[in-house]
Amino acid sequence: xxxxxxxxxxxxxxxxxxxxxxxxxxxxxxxxxxxxxxxxxxxxxxxxxxxxxxxxxxxxxxxxxxxxxxxxxxxxxxxxxxxxxxxxxxxxx
Amino acid sequence: xxxxxxxxxxxxxxxxxxxxxxxxxxxxxxxxxxxxxxxxxxxxxxxxxxxxxxxxxxxxxxxxxxxxxxxxxxxxxxxxxxxxxxxxxxxxxxxxxxxx
Numbered sequence: 001x002x003x004x005x006x007x008x009x010x011x012x013x014x015x016x017x018x019x020x021x022x023x024x025x026x027x028x029x030x031x032x033x034x035x036x037x038x039x040x041x042x043x044x045x046x047x048x049x050x051x052x053x054x055x056x057x058x059x060x061x062x063x064x065x066x067x068x069x070x071x072x073x074x075x076x077x078x079x080x081x082x083x084x085x086x087x088x089x090x091x092x093x
Numbered sequence: 094x095x096x097x098x099x100x101x102x103x104x105x106x107x108x109x110x111x112x113x114x115x116x117x118x119x120x121x122x123x124x125x126x127x128x129x130x131x132x133x134x135x136x137x138x139x140x141x142x143x144x145x146x147x148x149x150x151x152x153x154x155x156x157x158x159x160x161x162x163x164x165x166x167x168x169x170x171x172x173x174x175x176x177x178x179x180x181x182x183x184x185x186x187x188x189x190x191x192x193x
Contacts, residue, residue: 001129001130001133001138001139001140001141002140002141002142002143003141003142003143003145006126006129006130006140006142009129010122010125010126010129013125014122017114021112021114024111024112025108025111025112025119025122025126026126028104028107028108028111028112029104029107029108029123029126030142030144030145032099032103032104032107033099033104033145034145034182034183034186034187035186036097036099036103037183037186037187037190038186038187038189038190038191039097039190040096040190040191041096041097041098041099042096042097042098042099043098043099043100043103043104044098044099044100045100045101045104045127046100046101047127048127048130048131049175049177053187053191055191074193075188075191076187076188076190076191076192077179077184077187077188078146078177078179078183078184078187080146080148080176080177080179082174082175086131086134086135086175087174087175089131089135090134090135090150090172090173090174090175091172091173
């Protein structure tokens, strides 16, 4: 399923809404999650999962081509943990 | 870092502000988006949201695990797990936004 198919399904469920509003609704949801993580916030969607930000410490990396040591700065990466309900549903429970 | 936790309520509030539907309907739409995504994943489909990320379902083989407290061996059944791979755009925004 891709974004446009998701929008299509929501539009089919809600024939009273304009397609362009459905697009804005779906886009707003994903933008809101990304913006929250960009601020360092968590987004917890019970039953589905939780989006959070993890810190990766600075480390000494290596250029795989030259073997040269390079300093890699501390950085923050997005992380998703599946919710219990969805995990159970994936396993037919 | 602010470290706030957002919930469905905050997402519905954003939809409410953006589109001007009722709060109730905004909340139902957020739920419906999560429901359609979950259903697709349970069917084994990948859910690919451009510029956000990709959710995929992976099969894990059975293995012997260990209870870390007692050291006792316990069989772990084969199972399906969900993984999320953030898009480049999300990675960039999260890295940039959290820079000190």
